[in-house]
Amino acid sequence: MSLIEAAAAVREHAHAPYSGFKVGAALRSVEGRVHVGCNVENVAYPEGTCAEAGAIAAMIAAGDRRIGEVAVIADSPAPVPPCGGCRQKLAEFAGGEVVVTMATTEGATLSLTVAELLPGAFDAGFMVKAETAAP
Numbered sequence: 001m002s003l004i005e006a007a008a009a010v011r012e013h014a015h016a017p018y019s020g021f022k023v024g025a026a027l028r029s030v031e032g033r034v035h036v037g038c039n040v041e042n043v044a045y046p047e048g049t050c051a052e053a054g055a056i057a058a059m060i061a062a063g064d065r066r067i068g069e070v071a072v073i074a075d076s077p078a079p080v081p082p083c084g085g086c087r088q089k090l091a092e093f094a095g096g097e098v099v100v101t102m103a104t105t106e107g108a109t110l111s112l113t114v115a116e117l118l119p120g121a122f123d124a125g126f127m128v129k130a131e132t133a134a135p
């Protein structure tokens with residue numbers, strides 16, 4: 001199964017009664033396993049979570065630590081891009097060169113790197129002068 005197929009399969013499990021917009025995400029970790037997530041909305045709207053966040057949580061919970069490749073899919077007019085917050089979340093575990101393939105359920109795709117999606121990213125390098133540096 002391709003990464004896009006894995007994202008499409010988990011998308012079917014999305015809980016999106018408020019937006020009606022189901023999203024699926026799949027990550028292949030550097031360690032070699034595939035982890036998936038879907039959006040999980042909440043009646044208290046800000047408590048909802050994105051598909052990418054779910055896939056990242058699944059990867060970390062499974063014991064893998066680095067993202068090697070990403071796929072995201074939705075039924076959208078153009079390949080669905082990760083939201084700003086998810087771009088930052090991806091950058092926590094992915095190098096700038098990691099490819100994110102965005103897809104529509106009708107088969108259109110667009111691939112961009114994490115660095116292209118999040119230019120000028122804030123990272124731990126900016127914190128070197130802090131008294132307690134990030135690990």
Ligand code: THU
Pocket residue numbers: 016019021023038039040041048049050051052072080081082083086
């Ligand atoms: N959503 C995602 O899960 N990932 C994205 O990349 C874009 C947006 C979700 C959040 C919310 O449940 C719905 O799509 C509408 O914003």
